[in-house]
Amino acid sequence: MNLKELSALLNLSQTTVSRALNGYPEVSEATRERVGKAAREHNYIPNTRAQGLATGRTHAVGHVIPLSTKHEVVNPVFTDFIAGASEIYAQENYDMHLTVVPDTNEEAAYRKIASKGSVDGVIVHGPVKNDPRIKLLQSIGMPFVVHGRSNTEVDQDYAWVDMNNKRAFERATKFLIDLGHTRIGLLNGLESMDFAIRRRAGYQSALDAAGIASDAYLCRSEEMTEDYGYESTMAFCTRDTPPTAILASSIIVGIGVRRACSELNLTLGKDLSLIIHDDGLSYFRNGAAASQYTATRSSVRQAGLTCAELLMEQIANPDVPKRHVLMEAELIIGSTTGPAPRP
Amino acid sequence: MNLKELSALLNLSQTTVSRALNGYPEVSEATRERVGKAAREHNYIPNTRAQGLATGRTHAVGHVIPLSTKHEVVNPVFTDFIAGASEIYAQENYDMHLTVVPDTNEEAAYRKIASKGSVDGVIVHGPVKNDPRIKLLQSIGMPFVVHGRSNTEVDQDYAWVDMNNKRAFERATKFLIDLGHTRIGLLNGLESMDFAIRRRAGYQSALDAAGIASDAYLCRSEEMTEDYGYESTMAFCTRDTPPTAILASSIIVGIGVRRACSELNLTLGKDLSLIIHDDGLSYFRNGAAASQYTATRSSVRQAGLTCAELLMEQIANPDVPKRHVLMEAELIIGSTTGPAPRP
DNA sequence: GCAGGCTTTCAAAGCGCTTTGGTGGATTGA
DNA sequence: TCAATCCACCAAAGCGCTTTGAAAGCCTGC
Structure with a gap:
């Protein structure tokens, strides 16, 4: 059933049917209802x-x-983000x-x-340092919202939704330092990505503030899989001076750390x-x-929701000033942290 | 730049430019190249x-x-499926x-x-028993492929890709029985879903074959989250006669089981x-x-890939007979299984 | 030298919708 | 009663592409 057929059926012009359906005023209430009814029925x-x-x-x-971020699609974090965004899309009928x-020719792909x-618009995932996509989309004139940010050298006139990565990791690191830890491992995400760079900066800043020298061996950067957490912990703990604490960029990495611990007979919150x-x-x-993890917490689902909202806003009115949303993470105290073990 | 502009630029008709670009034979090689070049340049x-x-x-x-399957979007299984499918889409430029x-008005949504x-076609996710969507899509005449199956009462003339769920769980259960286990817990997925029904059937069939009575308390059905594995194991093990073995429908549930075990000081493969x-x-x-899990293994990514292929096939040629692909799972022996502990 | 057949190109219709620019008829005001 | 207004509706153009049907130009061969 298409417009033509429907209007023929109703003995009306396509114009009138279209207007009736789209809520234009120049249609009598009577015909509007007649049209609506027929549309539903057919x-x-x-x-x-x-x-x-x-x-x-x-x-x-x-x-x-x-695809450059290896397989971001399969990242559960991405998935939850999508879920949040699609709540808005469903609601707005998008x-x-x-x-x-x-990644061979990203620019071409966006064009x-x-x-x-x-x-009508796009969400940019996984921004990297000085991400070229931002300038590109700006020049194309397509509405977009970035999940995360690119660093500040880029023109800031774009909408983004980010978590305060630096602050979160700074707080977490400081929390560990306050507990007496000095050898703190960092299992970061891929440091080509902006969020990971900021997390690293937060970690470093807390170490610096406490006058602790950082140890390159303790800092790792990888895709945030369970295996990464496992392998890294195994590698760390077969060392002479293993870290007494680990900061992991995702619960999934943390799960791997936990698996390694149980294999090594280490108790989380005590030995590590x-x-x-x-x-x-x-x-x-x-x-x-x-067994709750001590954690910095910020809902990525919420981030997805907010991104989608900003995008809808921008599509509806492209001249609206670009908004930025920075979400702060909470620090949740669980059972996986404790004072540094005496040597 | 649109066709009209491009053809004006080339002093050619839209027809010719369109044909040149789409590889129709009735265009001279010379103009085809000229058109191609201009198209690329602009x-x-x-x-x-x-x-x-x-x-x-x-x-x-x-x-x-x-949405009825609670949040299937955020299911990491779904995500890996998508990743597989999108390989094909990228390749075919879809x-x-x-x-x-x-779930309020699913039928309306599909219509x-x-x-x-x-x-041009759809992939049907999470088929349930006697799924109405199959008949619906058949009647609409839209090409589709089901990931999984619906039960046999429905007209079988549709394409699907499934794992042999019954067989896999039958083998796994038998494997446990052979090790001397008789109290075997089942942490199944949502039993409104077809795959979970089949898994349950496989489990039951192995018990029946061994003459073991099934215990309703040991069978659970839920969304396959980590927490579900954790909570269930905790509940099981605070019972008088806890199961000596557990069959979990996903690695994620298994991770929860492992967490509970370490909290309860149980060793996987020995105590449980x-x-x-x-x-x-x-x-x-x-x-x-x-710490490798004993597992039935079948790649869901591969399933996604295959589904996408079947769909492409059907779109290209709707009259092709509907194909069914049934994947067998391997049984991988890890360290999480062992003989049943003596009472 | 011209009918017949190729090759190469084109104008125009059509896909299903929205939107512009009317039109005819009822209603109002003087 | 007649011009001015409204109201409710419509015909047709246009969005950017593909495709049909036709035509122009160029070879053939007799």
């Missing part, structure tokens, strides 16, 4: 492509996942397009997305302290059990 | 909406996530649309997707045996470490 739904062609609006947004772009005209960053992942609740 | 990319309107093809597929539909005309189903999740490799 399951009439406007063809989005045609609608998009005519209006220039697609009612869809794109999420572009660079579609979500997922595009995985190979393509823009000229294909299949989305652990603080994780808790994104509030739906499948990995860091609840109030005896 | 970053001309056809507008998908217009192309879609004209051809009836969108070059996009839809993944519809029922877009992926993600739609989260509230809507069909008439909106924004996708555990077999998980391992979907081969990218962020949770069940590698060859000392």
